[in-house]
Amino acid sequence: MKIKLIAFGIAKEIIGPDESNLEVKNPCNIGDLKRILIIHYPEFKKIQSIKFAVNEDYQEDYFQIHEGDEVVIIPPVSGG
Amino acid sequence: MRDIQVLDTPLNTQSCHDAVVDPAAGGIVVFVGTVRNQTKGRKVLQLAFESYVPMALKEMGKIADTLSQKWGILHVSIHHRVGVLEIGEIPVIIAVSTPHRQAAFEACQYAIDTLKKTVPIWKKEIFENGTVWVSAHP
Numbered sequence: 124m125k126i127k128l129i130a131f132g133i134a135k136e137i138i139g140p141d142e143s144n145l146e147v148k149n150p151c152n153i154g155d156l157k158r159i160l161i162i163h164y165p166e167f168k169k170i171q172s173i174k175f176a177v178n179e180d181y182q183e184d185y186f187q188i189h190e191g192d193e194v195v196i197i198p199p200v201s202g203g
Numbered sequence: 204m205r206d207i208q209v210l211d212t213p214l215n216t217q218s219c220h221d222a223v224v225d226p227a228a229g230g231i232v233v234f235v236g237t238v239r240n241q242t243k244g245r246k247v248l249q250l251a252f253e254s255y256v257p258m259a260l261k262e263m264g265k266i267a268d269t270l271s272q273k274w275g276i277l278h279v280s281i282h283h284r285v286g287v288l289e290i291g292e293i294p295v296i297i298a299v300s301t302p303h304r305q306a307a308f309e310a311c312q313y314a315i316d317t318l319k320k321t322v323p324i325w326k327k328e329i330f331e332n333g334t335v336w337v338s339a340h341p
Contacts, residue, residue, distance in 0.1 A: 202326065
């Protein structure tokens with residue numbers, strides 16, 4: 124299935140500035156996606172912690188991703 | 204009233220203050236974040252902020268919910284800026300009004316502490332010889 128992947132901050136520098144359509148097996152949860160990303164982009168291993176948001180809410184590893192979901196890579200936030 | 208915004212133009216302290224004025228308020232606390240000129244002794248030239256805006260607004264809304272539930276605030280205004288900021292400029296303002304001052308101090312402190320942990324906004328420090336995404340690396 125296809126999912127829309129968007130990255131910000133240092134994650135954007137790692138995977139590139141454009142949002143990408145990523146083909147993943149179905150079912151796929153956040154934990155699976157994390158493993159796929161680390162294989163494709165080993166740079167992620169050096170990041171403090173990576174969280175994910177699906178459709179604008181934080182989600183944990185067990186969360187199932189659905190076709191067409193907007194998945195956002197959230198590196199450590201540093202607002203304020 | 205709840206005034207939550209992510210802006211790419213200079214922030215205005217007065218407008219955040221004015222958004223929370225209320226005859227029932229006994230106090231207003233306004234926190235103003237400013238861009239500091241150094242990090243661990245290294246001279247900072249600018250800070251560049253970016254945000255996942257729809258989710259940032261949603262997460263700031265959750266902070267406002269907690270302020271209402273836990274401290275019974277009257278009003279809150281949270282403005283965060285994105286883009287490149289110079290030393291002394293204002294990346295964030297939080298204004299809170301409550302019937303009694305103690306709650307306003309506590310609520311404002313909770314709001315800025317939580318914003319820094321949960322709201323999807325990122326800052327990059329721009330030094331003379333390079334840039335660093337804050338908190339990205341252990």
